[in-house]
Amino acid sequence: xxxxxxxxxxxxxxxxxxxxxxxxxxxxxxxxxxxxxxxxxxxxxxxxxxxxxxxxxxxxxxxxxxxxxxxxxxxxxxxxxxxxxxxxxxxxxxxxxxxxxxxxxxxxxxxxxxxxxxxxxxxxxxxxxxxxxxxxxxxxxxxxxxxxxxxxxxxxxxxxxxxxxxxxxxxxxxxxxxxxxxxxxxxxxxxxxxxxxxxxxx
Numbered sequence: 165x166x167x168x169x170x171x172x173x174x175x176x177x178x179x180x181x182x183x184x185x186x187x188x189x190x191x192x193x194x195x196x197x198x199x200x201x202x203x204x205x206x207x208x209x210x211x212x213x214x215x216x217x218x219x220x221x222x223x224x225x226x227x228x229x230x231x232x233x234x235x236x237x238x239x240x241x242x243x244x245x246x247x248x249x250x251x252x253x254x255x256x257x258x259x260x261x262x263x264x265x266x267x268x269x270x271x272x273x274x275x276x277x278x279x280x281x282x283x284x285x286x287x288x289x290x291x292x293x294x295x296x297x298x299x300x301x302x303x304x305x306x307x308x309x310x311x312x313x314x315x316x317x318x319x320x321x322x323x324x325x326x327x328x329x330x331x332x333x334x335x336x337x338x339x340x341x342x343x344x345x346x347x348x349x350x351x352x353x354x355x356x357x358x359x360x361x362x363x364x365x366x
Contacts, residue, residue, distance in 0.1 A: 218245055221237075225238055260280060298318055
């Protein structure tokens with residue numbers, strides 16, 4: 165409980181996750197460009213499953229775990245959380261780009277604004293819901309040194325939502341989108357080779 169109430173410790177834990185996240189985000193962007201859309205989807209699913217492992221660890225913050233001091237365990241937990249958070253910052257935008265390209269192929273229209281608007285609405289809805297739930301947990305179960313249960317419950321409750329999200333996300337039609345992507349690449353390749361040499365195709 166003292167670990168949860170120590171502003172310096174909490175700040176260092178947050179910084180630990182903040183440092184890990186951009187490093188992995190840059191790496192994820194590079195690997196997504198190299199391996200394509202399917203890699204991003206797999207990384208997202210892995211990240212959500214990884215979240216279900218580390219998030220419950222919040223419940224035991226402030227206690228010595230596996231021979232580690234509460235502070236060291238907190239640093240390690242926050243660093244591990246930086247791994248799935250990096251995917252959350254990258255993969256949704258990659259999906260919007262892929263679906264927008266697919267929309268153009270199917271309907272002949274570019275609708276990035278519509279998809280980005282829907283993504284923004286869902287993001288803000290999730291932010292508002294998480295704020296309400298966190299406030300409710302702290303209010304009904306406590307968020308102080310004497311009553312830290314509300315803080316500890318944020319991890320397990322978040323895990324439930326991550327599991328639900330992973331089930332929904334697993335229904336994403338990855339094979340259909342990838343098939344259209346491959347056909348699009350093949351079509352562009354045929355068009356490029358069919359243009360007489362020496363002409364600018366840009």
